[in-house]
Amino acid sequence: MSALRPYQLEPEDIGKNLDALAQATFADLTSQFMLLPKGDSFLEYSDFRAGYEALRKATGGFKVLTVNTCWDAVRSNAVAGIVLRTLLGVTPPEWQDLAKEETNQEFSNNWARTLDKSMRTNPEYFSTRGGSSEKTKARVTALFTAACKVLTEGASDTKDGVIHRLDKIDTREGLDSIRFVAEQHVPYAVLLYERYLGRPFSSHRDAVSELVGDVMENAIEDQMAAAKIPFRKTKRAERVPGFEQAPDFFTPDEVDPTVIIEAKITGDDGTARDKVARILRLASMRDERERKKKSAFEVVACIDGRGFGVRQEDMRQLITATRGKVFTANTLADLIKYTRLSEFLPGSP
Numbered sequence: 001m002s003a004l005r006p007y008q009l010e011p012e013d014i015g016k017n018l019d020a021l022a023q024a025t026f027a028d029l030t031s032q033f034m035l036l037p038k039g040d041s042f043l044e045y046s047d048f049r050a051g052y053e054a055l056r057k058a059t060g061g062f063k064v065l066t067v068n069t070c071w072d073a074v075r076s077n078a079v080a081g082i083v084l085r086t087l088l089g090v091t092p093p094e095w096q097d098l099a100k101e102e103t104n105q106e107f108s109n110n111w112a113r114t115l116d117k118s119m120r121t122n123p124e125y126f127s128t129r130g131g132s133s134e135k136t137k138a139r140v141t142a143l144f145t146a147a148c149k150v151l152t153e154g155a156s157d158t159k160d161g162v163i164h165r166l167d168k169i170d171t172r173e174g175l176d177s178i179r180f181v182a183e184q185h186v187p188y189a190v191l192l193y194e195r196y197l198g199r200p201f202s203s204h205r206d207a208v209s210e211l212v213g214d215v216m217e218n219a220i221e222d223q224m225a226a227a228k229i230p231f232r233k234t235k236r237a238e239r240v241p242g243f244e245q246a247p248d249f250f251t252p253d254e255v256d257p258t259v260i261i262e263a264k265i266t267g268d269d270g271t272a273r274d275k276v277a278r279i280l281r282l283a284s285m286r287d288e289r290e291r292k293k294k295s296a297f298e299v300v301a302c303i304d305g306r307g308f309g310v311r312q313e314d315m316r317q318l319i320t321a322t323r324g325k326v327f328t329a330n331t332l333a334d335l336i337k338y339t340r341l342s343e344f345l346p347g348s349p
Helices: 011-028 045-058 067-076 079-088 092-103 111-121 134-153 176-181 188-198 200-206 214-226 268-289 310-319 342-346
Strands: 249-251 260-265 298-304
Touching: 011 111, 011 310, 045 067, 045 079, 067 079, 067 134, 079 134, 092 134, 092 200, 134 176, 134 260, 134 268, 176 249, 214 249, 214 260, 214 298, 249 342, 260 268, 268 298, 268 310
Parallel strands: 260 298
Antiparallel strands: 249 260
């Protein structure tokens, strides 16, 4: 017989089985770190390869890497700019800082991040109005100037205990290194080592960090929409009167809620503790309303990720505070059936 989940028990029975319920919930948690949301600006390999070919052709197989050949490449395919940054092995803000240092060009905060997204999502960006403005041309020229300079020079000598960012197989000896990698079959172990140094998917993971939690929120939203249950999903950092921090969902609305849902996926135990603390505050609000004989709401937690599996005491508190209404990605199919959301199903009494 499978273990009972906390939401399947009556509130008065939860305390008697708290440790077992915490363990059952731990068992349902999935790490989620192997899955990342693509977001709206994910760059597929085929598109990256097209940008690579644009840069390779414009530079004659990386023989002539100049500001002009870089411009030729990005005008053919803006993704070539992403490839150029990847050759450097830097983030957009780091590229911006490098360009400012090499050329004294002024940049606004996060300008390079915005440019990076534009190049990822629109191969024809540099033929559009925004990509062809004089300010954009000047700043992009500064980026290309810095990239061409350091890629041509390669890695410089460093002191003991320090490694140069260009001390990579494809940039160590300047353009000769790039041409070698472009023309030869690079050993797989070398590629794996480069990947290890760079953390797989780190750039994309950073770009979609705020979307990771949306995987859970979207699944909840899809369930309620399919069941035609009224709800209001709050926006990030939205202020809702009467709530110190707005929960993720209200049903039917925030004016007189019957069900409040907090949703979170995290691999970090610190973030998990913050979310538990938020749910405990909502539970305190519910208890205060009950003491005053006011209409009280049900508090529901939808969680996942290894961050919630670190501290048993946090899970015990979470189960107790929500009166068992804790769901994971593996048990989300039970969300409507075992909560007061079922009261809003069309045709329900």
